[in-house]
Amino acid sequence: MRSFQDQIGRFDALGVRVLAVSVDRPEINQEHRRKLGLTYSLLSDANAETIKRYDLLHAGAGQNGADIARPGEFLVDSSGTIRWVNLTESFAVRLRPEQALRAAQELSR
Amino acid sequence: MARRYNISLWAGFVLIVAAFVLFPTLFVRFPATRDFPWASLLMFAAGLAIVARGLIRAYREPAACRGKVSGPILMTLGVAITGMFCFGFFHLARQIPASTGAPRIGQRAPDFTLPDQDGLPVTLSELLEPPAGAPAHQNGVLLIFYRGFW
Numbered sequence: 001m002r003s004f005q006d007q008i009g010r011f012d013a014l015g016v017r018v019l020a021v022s023v024d025r026p027e028i029n030q031e032h033r034r035k036l037g038l039t040y041s042l043l044s045d046a047n048a049e050t051i052k053r054y055d056l057l058h059a060g061a062g063q064n065g066a067d068i069a070r071p072g073e074f075l076v077d078s079s080g081t082i083r084w085v086n087l088t089e090s091f092a093v094r095l096r097p098e099q100a101l102r103a104a105q106e107l108s109r
Numbered sequence: 110m111a112r113r114y115n116i117s118l119w120a121g122f123v124l125i126v127a128a129f130v131l132f133p134t135l136f137v138r139f140p141a142t143r144d145f146p147w148a149s150l151l152m153f154a155a156g157l158a159i160v161a162r163g164l165i166r167a168y169r170e171p172a173a174c175r176g177k178v179s180g181p182i183l184m185t186l187g188v189a190i191t192g193m194f195c196f197g198f199f200h201l202a203r204q205i206p207a208s209t210g211a212p213r214i215g216q217r218a219p220d221f222t223l224p225d226q227d228g229l230p231v232t233l234s235e236l237l238e239p240p241a242g243a244p245a246h247q248n249g250v251l252l253i254f255y256r257g258f259w
Contacts, residue, residue, distance in 0.1 A: 001255065015248030017236060021223065022257030029226040032258055043223040043231055050221040055210035056254050069254040070205050076218040077249045078237050085214055091202040092137075093144045100251055107249045 005038050007097040016075070016104045021045050023068050045069070071095070075103045083107060115176035117163030118183050124156035125187045129194055146198055153191045160187050218252070 004011075004018060011018050018040040024032070029042035045051050051069040062068035073095050075084035084103035086095050132149045136142035142149070164184050167176030212218060222232040236250055 001253075004253070011251065016251050017247045017249075018251045018253065019231065019233075020253040020255055022255050024257040026224050026226050026228045028258060033226050041225040041231060043225055045221075045223050050219070050223060051254060053219040053221070054212060054254065055208045056206075058206055058256070062257070068256050070208065071256065072208060072211060072254040074212065074218060074252040075249055076233070076237065076252065078247060080217050080220070080234060080237055082212050082214055082216050082218050083249070085211065087208055087211060089203055089205060090198075091205065092146070092198055094140070095253075096140055104249065104251065 001038065002036055004040070004097050004100075005036070007101060008039060010097075010101055011104060014101070014104045014108060016107065019043055021050060021069065023048055023051070023062065023066070073100060075100065075107070077107055112173060112175045115163045115167055115174050115180065117159050117166065118176050118180050119163075121156045121159030121161075121163060122183045122187055124152055124159065125190050128152035128156060129190050132194065132198075146194075149194065153194065157184075157187055157191060160184050 001020065004020075008018065020040065021043045022029075023045055024042070025046055026044045029044055032038070033042055048057055048067050048069070051057050051067075054072065054074070056069045056072045057067055058070040059067050061070075071088050071091070071094065073086040074082050077083045083106070084100075086099065088094065128149045131152070132146060136146060136148055160180075160183055163176055164180040166174050167180040171177055218233060220232070220234045222230050225231050233250060233252075236247055
């Protein structure tokens with residue numbers, strides 16, 4: 001998440017807003033945003049409704065068997081159409097900001 | 110004649126432990142050593158080879174070299190630690206739902222309204238196509254779903 005913060009200026013320059021979504025409550029998001037020095041928004045999907053609509057629910061994987069989101073990234077263009085998707089197959093393999101930036105550059109072409 | 114300490118056994122074992130500890134503490138920070146753990150696997154392989162060398166020496170020259178008891182123990186532990194790492198990386202880390210129903214390229218992104226860190230509602234469609242009079246809209250939105258910190 002910090003790696004995206006490091007590149008946030010480049011996303012801004014491309015007119016791409018970064019939004020991060022998890023089941024965490026707003027208070028926790030505020031705390032982590034402050035702690036990690038993040039400037040992009042952290043959205044709270046506490047009942048995982050949106051996470052379910054994106055089919056990203058990882059049932060029982062959270063603390064005390066809570067449902068959480070699996071990692072997944074989507075680039076949406078200004079018409080609301082998905083232009084790029086990244087769904088990792090391993091927790092060890094995470095998205096690098098450069099990959100998303102490359103996709104974001106394609107948007108303005 | 111006092112028998113020599115079997116340095117290979119311990120050096121190799123320390124290397125194996127270091128490989129196990131360094132992945133979550135150091136290698137995980139760099140995509141090059143995280144996405145595929147070549148650095149860790151190399152350290153495990155080297156560590157096991159060095160322990161094996163010490164083990165062979167302990168049995169070939171039992172009069173000159175220690176390690177007939179500690180050797181098999183360290184070798185077994187070394188193999189177990191290596192196995193745990195491989196199980197974790199190649200099996201546990203891949204226990205992720207397939208998400209075959211996730212929206213695909215070309216489809217519309219399901220709209221949502223969710224509270225941000227200040228409790229203020231954020232609506233995807235409004236960011237992309239703001240009502241008349243609102244500031245110029247975005248070229249796009251990058252949605253990052255993450256596991257959270259709880």
